[in-house]
Amino acid sequence: MAQSLQLFTSSTTRSPSISLPKHSLSKTPSSSTAAFRLPVSFNKFSIRASSSPDLNPLSSASTSQVLVSENGSSSGGGFVSTSATTREFVPAVSDGSSIDVDTVTEAELKENGFRSTRRTKLVCTIGPVTCGFEQLEALAVGGMNVARINMCHGTREWHRMVIERVRRLNEEKGYAVAIMMDTEGSEIHMGDLGGASSAKAEDGEIWTFSVRAFDSTLPERTINVNYEGFAEDVRVGDDLLVDGGMVRFEVIEKIGPDVKCLCTDPGLLLPRANLTFWRDGHLVRERNAMLPTISSKDWLDIDFGIAEGVDFLAISFVKSAEVIKHLKSYIAARSRGSDISIIAKIESLDSLKNLEEIIVASDGAMVARGDLGAQIPLEQVPSVQQKVVQLCRRLNKPVIVASQLLESMIEYPTPTRAEVADVSEAVRQRADALMLSGESAMGQFPEKALTVLRSVSLRIEKWWRDEKRHEAMELPEVGSSYSDSILEEICNSTAKMANNLEVDAIFVYTKTGHMASLLSRCRPDCPIFAFTSTTSVRRRLNLQWGLIPFRLSFSDDMENNLNKTFMLLKARNLIKSGDLVLAVSDMLQSIQVMNVP
Numbered sequence: 001m002a003q004s005l006q007l008f009t010s011s012t013t014r015s016p017s018i019s020l021p022k023h024s025l026s027k028t029p030s031s032s033t034a035a036f037r038l039p040v041s042f043n044k045f046s047i048r049a050s051s052s053p054d055l056n057p058l059s060s061a062s063t064s065q066v067l068v069s070e071n072g073s074s075s076g077g078g079f080v081s082t083s084a085t086t087r088e089f090v091p092a093v094s095d096g097s098s099i100d101v102d103t104v105t106e107a108e109l110k111e112n113g114f115r116s117t118r119r120t121k122l123v124c125t126i127g128p129v130t131c132g133f134e135q136l137e138a139l140a141v142g143g144m145n146v147a148r149i150n151m152c153h154g155t156r157e158w159h160r161m162v163i164e165r166v167r168r169l170n171e172e173k174g175y176a177v178a179i180m181m182d183t184e185g186s187e188i189h190m191g192d193l194g195g196a197s198s199a200k201a202e203d204g205e206i207w208t209f210s211v212r213a214f215d216s217t218l219p220e221r222t223i224n225v226n227y228e229g230f231a232e233d234v235r236v237g238d239d240l241l242v243d244g245g246m247v248r249f250e251v252i253e254k255i256g257p258d259v260k261c262l263c264t265d266p267g268l269l270l271p272r273a274n275l276t277f278w279r280d281g282h283l284v285r286e287r288n289a290m291l292p293t294i295s296s297k298d299w300l301d302i303d304f305g306i307a308e309g310v311d312f313l314a315i316s317f318v319k320s321a322e323v324i325k326h327l328k329s330y331i332a333a334r335s336r337g338s339d340i341s342i343i344a345k346i347e348s349l350d351s352l353k354n355l356e357e358i359i360v361a362s363d364g365a366m367v368a369r370g371d372l373g374a375q376i377p378l379e380q381v382p383s384v385q386q387k388v389v390q391l392c393r394r395l396n397k398p399v400i401v402a403s404q405l406l407e408s409m410i411e412y413p414t415p416t417r418a419e420v421a422d423v424s425e426a427v428r429q430r431a432d433a434l435m436l437s438g439e440s441a442m443g444q445f446p447e448k449a450l451t452v453l454r455s456v457s458l459r460i461e462k463w464w465r466d467e468k469r470h471e472a473m474e475l476p477e478v479g480s481s482y483s484d485s486i487l488e489e490i491c492n493s494t495a496k497m498a499n500n501l502e503v504d505a506i507f508v509y510t511k512t513g514h515m516a517s518l519l520s521r522c523r524p525d526c527p528i529f530a531f532t533s534t535t536s537v538r539r540r541l542n543l544q545w546g547l548i549p550f551r552l553s554f555s556d557d558m559e560n561n562l563n564k565t566f567m568l569l570k571a572r573n574l575i576k577s578g579d580l581v582l583a584v585s586d587m588l589q590s591i592q593v594m595n596v597p
């Protein structure tokens with residue numbers, strides 16, 4: 001089907017121009033753009049002074065603080081628009097009340113309290129030290145964009161409680177914290193240490209690994225293993241690595257279901273830690289390769305996640321694209337329209353073998369360096385990380401860099417210099433998100449760890465902007481249709497124009513979030529404010545680099561919508577008088593475009 005597209009510019013002194021293929025463009029006569037043309041003085045409102053660069057305190061946001069007055073300066077802005085697939089306007093979904101589209105309402109201000117312009121997103125694993133409402137709120141205030149719950153640990157009741165608290169936090173305080181549920185996967189791991197929170201294995205100690213269920217008659221220093229074939233598969237002389245090598249044992253004897261091991265690298269044993277065994281310097285993986293990626297327990301957990309409406313499902317030990325496709329069709333059949341994004345965890349040799357097709361099939365990826373480092377030599381982990389980050393960007397999928405970013409902060413209040421350098425490198429690679437694991441789940445300083453991630457991210461992002469290190473990477477097309485190509489062209493050109501003109505912000509009005517995602521992929525210098533009418537789209541966008549997502553009700557009068565978004569952002573001190581803004585949209589029916597006969 002032929003597509004067409006319109007380009008709008010306001011009649012101001014700094015009208016940006018955009019270069020797009022001639023056959024896809026038609027310049028709109030200004031009379032037909034009335035509904036969408038920016039008011040000449042759209043960017044000239046008086047505002048309050050702004051505060052911190054990352055988090056502005058939640059204002060009480062009374063209407064009087066929000067109202068703006070024009071002051072008559074003369075710079076301008078542009079509005080580039082395209083129509084995507086729908087002509088229907090999307091109504092608000094969150095409150096069902098009547099929609100006042102002329103002005104931003106108190107309810108919308110409250111709903112959109114979230115106001116950080118940090119580009120790198122932060123994921124926190126929630127555990128015993130962070131599951132209380134106040135602790136969750138402290139993490140949200142500290143910049144948590146996504147709360148991760150790990151189904152390896154805790155009961156479903158416990159996870160349900162965390163989900164409810166995060167939801168309440170979003171509703172009461174205006175955050176958009178998304179929930180990511182991480183499956184256990186069916187790799188070999190230890191049991192739960194009989195209720196102890198950890199156990200110390202010392203150098204030279206003998207420990208027994210057994211498939212027998214934990215009970216008090218077992219010898220001291222016995223660890224339960226979840227895999228029935230364990231004693232059969234290991235051989236005397238094998239190395240047994242706990243938690244990717246945090247503790248190491250050598251197998252010295254097999255007695256029926258029990259395997260006696262000598263501790264050769266001492267350390268802390270944590271409940272349900274992953275186990276791998278190595279022989280003659282190679283990972284023994286035949287058995288693991290035969291285990292299903294999604295175990296029967298995982299399927300029950302997935303049902304739980306669907307019922308609870310989680311935003312992301314992170315799937316452990318993905319081996320092929322097929323499992324992701326299978327899961328997606330299962331979710332589509334079960335969730336009746338609700339949209340859950342699938343994040344493939346890259347943490348095994350098999351996932352590396354099939355990397356590109358796995359990422360294409362998924363909605364995002366996680367470089368799960370903990371288990372990955374137990375399956376490939378540690379010195380290969382950094383190059384694999386960079387490869388996955390670049391590939392995800394090329395394929396337009398958000399990517400999370402996870403594990404041991406600030407491991408020492410589980411015990412100490414400051415990170416090591418090496419950890420700061422590691423975080424900086426992930427930010428410099430422009431990964432979408434960084435993830436805290438034990439640091440926020442069971443560490444002594446969860447908020448401090450988050451503060452370190454936040455401040456290092458802000459510092460490195462600013463350093464790279466100041467250095468004008470624009471992304472050099474040529475972005476290949478990811479869409480398969482002509483209309484996808486148009487969207488991509490617009491986003492690529494908008495990002496380029498934003499950098500060239502040094503604009504202050506890009507606004508994207510988006511229905512499904514796809515256009516926002518394409519803009520994020522370009523990693524422009526300025527923040528991207530993404531406006532959507534759907535609460536769940538807003539939360540999902542909160543994982544992606546540079547996107548600051550808001551939910552608002554819209555009319556099909558673009559001028560109203562623009563004014564409304566200016567009001568909101570001014571109220572949140574995110575834009576100010578004289579700022580230059582580029583706006584693009586994939587959701588507004590009236591920005592239509594005709595098929596050339």
Ligand SMILES: Nc1ncnc2c1ncn2[C@@H]1O[C@H](COP(=O)(O)OP(=O)(O)OP(=O)(O)O)[C@@H](O)[C@H]1O
Pocket residue numbers: 125126127128150152153154182270271272273274316370371437438439441442
């Ligand atoms: N819900 C929870 N309840 C209790 N402890 C938890 C919980 N979630 C995490 N933890 C603790 O925090 C540690 C780090 O969390 P993390 O989610 O990284 O687990 P993990 O066991 O390393 O699994 P994975 O390999 O999937 O990351 C865990 O080993 C566990 O001790």
Ligand SMILES: CC(=O)C(=O)O
Pocket residue numbers: 345347367368369370371372402403437
């Ligand atoms: C996060 C995770 O699962 C890992 O690093 O192994």
